[in-house]
Amino acid sequence: MTNLFIDIYALNEGAVTVVFGEEINLILAGKIRRFNETISRYPFPGMITTVAAYTSLTVFYDPVTLFGAGLPGLSNFDKITHYLKNLAIETNLDEVMPTKIVVPVCYGGTMGPDLDLVATAKKLTSAEIIEFHSSATYYVHMIGFVPGFAYLGGMNPELNMPRKTQPRAIVKAGSVGIAGAQTGIYSLDTPGGWQIIGRTPLRMFDAERQQPSLLQSGYEVVFKPVTMKEFEYLKAHNDEN
Template sequence: MNDQLGYFGTNMPLKIYGLSEKSVTITFGAAIDNDLLRLITDFNQLLLQNPFSGFITTVPAYTTLTVFFDPLSVMLSDLPGEVCFEKVSTHLNKIAQIKREKSKVMANKLVIPVCYGGNFGQDLSIVAHTNNLTETEVIDIHTAGEYTVFMIGFVPGFAYMGGMDTRISTPRKEVPDAKIPAGSVGIAGNQTGIYPMETPGGWQIIGKTPLKIFEVNRSQPSLLKGGDLLTFKSIGIDEFNAYAEI
């Protein structure tokens, strides 16, 4: 259990530092784990329910929550403090003193179909060779796990997930590919992820999902969000094409 879970309902000050003139970052801990994820998610939800004048948005990460705001609106607000940092920090610490009830929000559970290997997963053989496994064993291990979405970045909709079996851990490519197709499923170190759009990248690509991970015209453009739980299901090319036609 992370020590910083004591923030809620206590007078323990948050660890806040200024990121820019328009943002501050709260550091909740150092270890990447599910307890810390729940803490950041719960605090983020409290802040969204209790915004301050000038609040714009938040960006959750593995161990931090960054808060963006409009400096002019903050300075014109009645929040105590002489500068934006003091005013915003005061509000954030006030939020932290709200006693946290046990979270009633259930994590979304999704099953992501993936066509592994071949033209869709050109690096599957590398992952297998690196770990002294067969390609089938890599697929079996990858589909056996349950993965937690810890954060979204480096492009809209890209989910960084924890929970991958270390038996298929594989380093990033020394030379990134110029183009990774949208929907590609990759491995980098102890993480797995899905490319939501075509972009350069250095992850080892083991397969592809026919699902649209990011669609700007959807009410929620990103299919995945922090806290979601994922499992992967291996499908054949015919099933992949059937999904793609939907």
């Protein structure tokens, strides 16, 4: 038995959630990333996909395929629990390095209408907000909310800022926002209440792309400030990247 994860529970008849801990931190996130990598490399019969979250990894499977596969255990839940525990023991979990993505962001102005507001609230200059925001390395804890929306951890606590009291009816895709201790990038035009400080020209989500969501849980992200002109250029050349 291993102490890699602390609990497993059934989400429904086709999914179990593996719990790794109870609070957000990078050690836990690293465990989840490595376990996710391992199980993707050694899937069990009927496994469909996984969904990583802050402290858990949910594994989806086809109940009939799993049931017929002859793994030890009387029920699917027993079979999967047994498999995952063994997987945690038998595999070397320390070798996978996260993928790093550089996200260009045009801060302020029409692209980041809340930048000045955040600066005022934090008693900092807009330039300092940009400096703080673009000098950290962020970690993608999970993709959720809408297709391709990444929840990023690792923001400088100086930038913590509550959501807007009145959410916007439409936040443009690519908008980079702050909500509490989190920062994130809107992947689609959606309603939203995050404080918008900039926008990336990258297409965060594209249903036609081989990998529709640019970011995946377990990735690292750094923001690189760009001018409006660079933004326009990059946006126009999106399809070539």
